[in-house]
Amino acid sequence: MELLAALLNVALLASAVRLTVPILLTALGAVYSERGGVVNIGLEGIMIMGTFFGASVTHLVATILPVHGSEAGATHAIAPVAGMLAAMAAGVLFSLVHAVVAVTFRVNQIISGVVLNLLAVGLARFLNILFFGVATQSPGINGFEPWSVPVLRDVPALAPLATGISPVIPSALVLLGLGHWVLLRTVFGLRLRAVGEHPLAADTLGINVTVMRYAGVLISGALAGLAGGYLSIEQGRGYLEGMTQGRGFIALAAMIFGNWWPVGALGASALFGYFDALSLRVVHTRIPYQFITVLPHIATIFVLAGFMRRAVPPAADGIPYTKEEA
């Protein structure tokens, strides 16, 4: 009973919600990319770019826009908003490399993604040295003014869940609903899914396979970039090398576990977010902390091993489309 109470602790759940967000956003991006038929292993690298550009642009804007007394509330948000937009833009630009290499040049998508991850690590270190003189971390920054839910915040038992809410959290849920609607109810979504299931048929119907696949990859880049920005601006209050901790890959597992659908990805991301929160909270037990920190990674392996069978990937997922040979 005591254990159960500890596992359902409100503070733990609140932390789980916060840690679900980066995984959810990235998993949602992965759904767009893979529904269009492009596997994006490079999401981890895209997140890294998001963490770096998110934090550094926030820092930059905050330094050139000094906050003055009375208008502090309004100006306070400008820097993190600029940071989030920069993180998304960096994600889009970086995923463009994947689109060019994997869609236009039809290089194996796993190879392209893996190289993207290698490039991200080197690029982030280099740019950080250039901007801040050290390789591994940026100066500290301030994120958004946190939100709280009226009424609920006054209930002591619920306070951890109802206060200190980053505006990115509701935004992520909106993006999730939007993703569900776009993929299932719009012409764009139908076309994206068509080029992921049967590109030849889609091509015959006059759908531009290359354009749709580019769109899927670039959207995944924007979302993974945003996830990175959230990590560095809202969670870390600064960039730190390695702060993504493999969440890009965990998000891929969440997407698979969620059966390549946005709502499914939410459930899986929440599960991983919970393990992530657990790994941060249960530090003071008799179990060595190194084993606690890898809980999300162990959970990922379990999930992939146990539930892959019933999952159905898009039929042409991972297969480059070659027009002239078809």
Add this chain to the structure above:
Amino acid sequence: MSTRVRLAVLQAAAPLLAIAFGAVVASGIILAIGKDPLEVYGLMLRFNLTRSDSVAAILLKATPLTFAGLAVALSFRANLWNIGVEGQYAVGAFAAAYVAFGVRGLPAAIHLPLAVLTGVAGGALWALLPIVLKLRRGAHEVITSIMMNYIAAALVLYLLADVFRDPTQAGTPRVRTPLFEDSARIPLLRPVLQLVGIGIPEHSALNWFLPLGLVLCLAAAYLLARTRFGYEVRAVALNPDAAEAAGIRIARTQFYMFLASGAVAGLVGLSDVLGFFGYFDIDFPKGLGFLGISVALLARNDPLGVVPAALLFGFLDRGAQGVQVFSGVPREVITILQAVIILAIVVGYELVTRYVRAQRKREAERAVAGPSDATVGEGG
């Protein structure tokens, strides 16, 4: 020029063009930070080629990269994506280190091979779960092997800091295992090289793992090109359906290749740990597994290509040190250069492959169209 010669030239030119493309991109970066690229490259060449210690340093750096590149190439050859070399070599190196400091009183002839084989076993063991889960449960090995990397890092850190930390170092900031027995150290190459008249700097840790890596690459090339098992691997990779129809057990072939990949990965860290440091500490070199992916891609997953690819990366790494010290250009520029070269090379190989396919198709069409044309095509 006959078609065959033209294709051979193209295939040889692809890596060179990719390196040139990478150099152009790196030049842009170097210009952007206000330095002269030609000066930087000149400095790099002078530093690498004119200093006597540089050649030894390049070879020393290329040694683990040879094993890492080979490990990755073995799995890629079987259409398997072992991204877990990073974790496999950490576990392998720690396992070997344990034998090196934990087992005492053995003669070197037994102790060193025992330590090396334990490393091999550790690497293979860490590769076991991803491949079993792939073949049995359909879990994609890319993600599971990446997760195993994180778990390996945590496990090694735990064993190092909490279990096997050298008690004499308690109270100091140094976190390392006890010193290894001399009988488990890899002998250096220097005495032998001196016998044949090649002098290398006294402090160079160049050791017998360099020739071992060469031999292993040769053996892998032979295995893949000339044996029945190698034929099966190629068949599984090129056309799984045809391989299965021919009676090849795909799962078994993939299982062995993935374990072989992990076993070779177990050797990656040993040149550093058993050949140089003589203890395992918290600053044990990381990232070699990921560099191995780059080396394998540059080598086009050919074991014989792994050696020059590893040498190139050793060359760039050593050059990066020189450039950082003498011109103030951060060494990360070279990391970016490496990644750009790899991106360019995979695109280049893809274009060449596509061109070759188109050529063959054209030749086949010509052969069908008329026998007279075909003779011209073959002779010309």
